[in-house]
Amino acid sequence: MAAHPAGLEGLDDTGSRTEPVVSVRGLTRAFDGRPILDGLDLDIAPGEFTALLGRSGSGKSTLLRVLAGLDTGVTGAYGVRGSASVAFQEPRLLPWKRVLANVALGLDRPRSAAVEALREVGLEDRADAWPLTLSGGEAQRASLARALVREPDLLLLDEPFSALDALTRITMHGLVSDLWRRHRPAVLLVTHDVDEALLLADRVCVLTDGRIGHTAEVAAERPRHRDDPELVALRRDLLTELGVDAEVPA
Amino acid sequence: MSSSTLELGSRAATPRAGRARRRRLTAWQRLISPVVILIAWQALSATGVLPDRLLAAPTTILATAVGLIRDGTLITATLVSLQRVAIGFVIGAVAALVLAFVAGLSRLGENTVDPPMQMLRTLPHFGLIPLFILWFGIGETPKIALVTLGVVFPLYLNTFAGIRGVDPKLIEAARTLRLSRAALVRHVLIPGALPQTLVGLRQSLGIAWLALIVAETVNADAGLGFMITDAREFLRTDVIVVGLAVYSLLGLLTDGLVRFTERRALAWRRTLLD
Numbered sequence: 001m002a003a004h005p006a007g008l009e010g011l012d013d014t015g016s017r018t019e020p021v022v023s024v025r026g027l028t029r030a031f032d033g034r035p036i037l038d039g040l041d042l043d044i045a046p047g048e049f050t051a052l053l054g055r056s057g058s059g060k061s062t063l064l065r066v067l068a069g070l071d072t073g074v075t076g077a078y079g080v081r082g083s084a085s086v087a088f089q090e091p092r093l094l095p096w097k098r099v100l101a102n103v104a105l106g107l108d109r110p111r112s113a114a115v116e117a118l119r120e121v122g123l124e125d126r127a128d129a130w131p132l133t134l135s136g137g138e139a140q141r142a143s144l145a146r147a148l149v150r151e152p153d154l155l156l157l158d159e160p161f162s163a164l165d166a167l168t169r170i171t172m173h174g175l176v177s178d179l180w181r182r183h184r185p186a187v188l189l190v191t192h193d194v195d196e197a198l199l200l201a202d203r204v205c206v207l208t209d210g211r212i213g214h215t216a217e218v219a220a221e222r223p224r225h226r227d228d229p230e231l232v233a234l235r236r237d238l239l240t241e242l243g244v245d246a247e248v249p250a
Numbered sequence: 251m252s253s254s255t256l257e258l259g260s261r262a263a264t265p266r267a268g269r270a271r272r273r274r275l276t277a278w279q280r281l282i283s284p285v286v287i288l289i290a291w292q293a294l295s296a297t298g299v300l301p302d303r304l305l306a307a308p309t310t311i312l313a314t315a316v317g318l319i320r321d322g323t324l325i326t327a328t329l330v331s332l333q334r335v336a337i338g339f340v341i342g343a344v345a346a347l348v349l350a351f352v353a354g355l356s357r358l359g360e361n362t363v364d365p366p367m368q369m370l371r372t373l374p375h376f377g378l379i380p381l382f383i384l385w386f387g388i389g390e391t392p393k394i395a396l397v398t399l400g401v402v403f404p405l406y407l408n409t410f411a412g413i414r415g416v417d418p419k420l421i422e423a424a425r426t427l428r429l430s431r432a433a434l435v436r437h438v439l440i441p442g443a444l445p446q447t448l449v450g451l452r453q454s455l456g457i458a459w460l461a462l463i464v465a466e467t468v469n470a471d472a473g474l475g476f477m478i479t480d481a482r483e484f485l486r487t488d489v490i491v492v493g494l495a496v497y498s499l500l501g502l503l504t505d506g507l508v509r510f511t512e513r514r515a516l517a518w519r520r521t522l523l524d
Binding site for chain 1: 420433444
């Protein structure tokens with residue numbers, strides 16, 4: 001029943017069999033008596049990049065909010081080992097703080113760490129800018145820097161690229177991939193974009209009827225290309241799981 | 251070929267530049283009517299059509315103003331009035347901000363503070379003058395109390411609304427950053443409520459001056475209101491107009507101060523309007 005195959009633990013850099021960062025058992029969340037999450041099980045190993053796909057309203061953001069500690073009205077068992085950071089769909093920067101101050105907000109390490117985080121996302125020259133003057137892509141990069149500077153064990157990404165234009169999104173995919181490889185947090189990426197999930201994740205889970213209904217391992221080498229035959233095959237499966245007719249050319 | 255591009259360029263530039271120049275050229279027109287009114291007023295006074303006991307001539311008013319400044323009357327009166335407004339305003343503003351944060355930060359606080367505030371808010375507070383005189387006598391206290399009361403409500407209502415109006419998504423994001431409650435208040439709620447608070451501040455300052463004028467006119471033995479009431483006894487319309495002019499200058503000045511603060515404190519927003 002657990003969606004987490006034992007073999008995945010081999011992905012850990014140290015090679016040791018470590019406890020999962022995220023461990024969820026029988027998680028149920030109902031809104032007005034209607035269960036959105038219904039007995040969901042999920043494990044995420046340290047450093048593992050998991051993408052969570054689901055149709056709109058399937059409860060994928062609800063699961064992320066539970067793991068972020070923003071929704072406590074649940075039954076079942078869940079735990080996050082270590083610290084978690086979140087990057088939301090909207091960057092949610094405080095408009096009255098300059099970019100650097102946003103990244104450094106509540107940070108318990110030196111401010112130079114925030115400067116370094118901005119450099120990593122390529123935003124060091126916008127450190128003194130007001131958030132309202134940033135482009136959508138810049139704001140989202142600042143939001144990523146704010147999440148990563150805390151060196152989280154778990155990075156929760158709630159559709160962080162869905163509001164960006166297609167070209168910016170491609171750049172951001174590369175950036176997230178780089179940052180993940182460098183810092184190796186466990187990642188839970190909530191998305192409705194099958195290609196995005198396949199390009200970035202080790203494992204793609206599909207959320208249907210309140211549970212992980214389908215899991216696909218993505219073994220393809222990185223950097224990945226969307227035309228990779230393995231990804232093409234997986235895409236077809238995943239779209240079928242999501243109830244979309246994959247035979248219609250995109 | 252190059253001439254046609256030039257022509258295109260100049261044609262594109264002309265309407266905007268031309269409009270600005272025309273605005274500059276016509277700006278002086280706005281001075282005509284006030285000057286005409288002043289001249290007419292002076293002429294009516296000089297010919298005796300407008301008697302001094304109804305309204306003094308502009309030149310008389312100007313001379314009186316200079317005289318009142320020279321002999322120190324105006325300065326003393328202004329300082330007395332300013333002090334009343336300042337004390338009343340500070341007490342009212344502190345009370346309003348404390349109450350707004352108590353009500354804004356917790357449900358219990360809201361249920362405790364908000365109902366009496368909403369009830370008292372509907373009282374016509376100038377109607378309280380008789381009670382204030384009974385309670386506080388006719389000294390400084392009732393005047394300051396009236397200013398305080400005028401300041402409290404607009405500032406409380408706006409600050410409370412400002413705190414509650416802070417985007418919940420930002421509060422949520424702050425929670426994921428593990429901000430303590432104190433840090434949440436300092437970094438998210440106070441700056442988030444600030445624009446609305448400053449709107450309240452401007453309203454309260456306006457009401458503070460109004461409350462002072464009413465209080466000083468009803469009874470006073472010093473200050474601008476006293477100067478004006480005293481002048482009425484001697485039909486000195488020139489002194490009355492000077493007093494009124496000082497009131498409006500002081501109102502303009504404090505409003506300008508708030509607007510200056512707004513520009514500084516809300517710099518993050520200004521870029522949005524540019």
